[in-house]
Amino acid sequence: MPDHRILVSAETHEPKHITNTTVADAGKVITPLGGGASELRALLPAEVGIRFAYGEIGVDNNTTAIALGTPSSGDTTLYTESDYIQITNGRIPDIYFDENNSIVVFDNNNKTLITSVTGVYEINFWGNVLSSVGDNVVAVKFKKGTTFTSFTLKNSVAGADKVQNVSGGILTRIVAEEETGLWIAAKLAANITISDLRMSIKLIREE
Numbered sequence: 001m002p003d004h005r006i007l008v009s010a011e012t013h014e015p016k017h018i019t020n021t022t023v024a025d026a027g028k029v030i031t032p033l034g035g036g037a038s039e040l041r042a043l044l045p046a047e048v049g050i051r052f053a054y055g056e057i058g059v060d061n062n063t064t065a066i067a068l069g070t071p072s073s074g075d076t077t078l079y080t081e082s083d084y085i086q087i088t089n090g091r092i093p094d095i096y097f098d099e100n101n102s103i104v105v106f107d108n109n110n111k112t113l114i115t116s117v118t119g120v121y122e123i124n125f126w127g128n129v130l131s132s133v134g135d136n137v138v139a140v141k142f143k144k145g146t147t148f149t150s151f152t153l154k155n156s157v158a159g160a161d162k163v164q165n166v167s168g169g170i171l172t173r174i175v176a177e178e179e180t181g182l183w184i185a186a187k188l189a190a191n192i193t194i195s196d197l198r199m200s201i202k203l204i205r206e207e
């Protein structure tokens with residue numbers, strides 16, 4: 001009987017490949033091809049139960065303003081959800097998806113992103129904001145389905161029609177088929193223009 005320790009890959013039964021490996025093959029596994037054959041390679045994320053899902057809404061060079069009144073609740077801290085209106089104006093956004101875009105889709109009617117996978121997501125937003133009134137405060141909230149997240153993005157707009165950036169992100173659970181969108185409010189009545197924006201959602205952990 002030959003000493004199996006000195007057999008090369010071509011002389012062994014399946015699985016083969018081990019004697020042909022180098023340091024660069026670290027982390028790869030021997031996986032079946034079918035028909036009694038196998039190969040040495042890195043597994044794809046989907047083969048180990050990992051799925052990537054992300055989508056993005058973008059607006060560039062928008063000049064259409066949103067007319068906002070003072071908070072009807074009287075809450076100038078902008079934490080009252082009923083004071084917010086949805087951001088739906090401007091041109092149809094650009095949408096950027098990964099190769100598995102069946103998981104995240106864009107709802108053109110509501111300007112929202114919808115995912116078919118329940119899990120923990122990272123939601124991010126940034127926008128260039130102008131207010132027709134100075135000394136204003138502009139706030140943005142994320143909404144999932146019928147529920148607002150607890151996170152409120154706020155920034156002061158010191159001068160009228162001067163660009164200020166509002167940005168931030170949150171980790172939150174999104175249920176499959178929930179719409180995720182952007183809502184806005186302001187401390188003072190003003191025409192608010194979001195000239196450029198991005199909102200993205202990215203799956204962190206699937207449930």
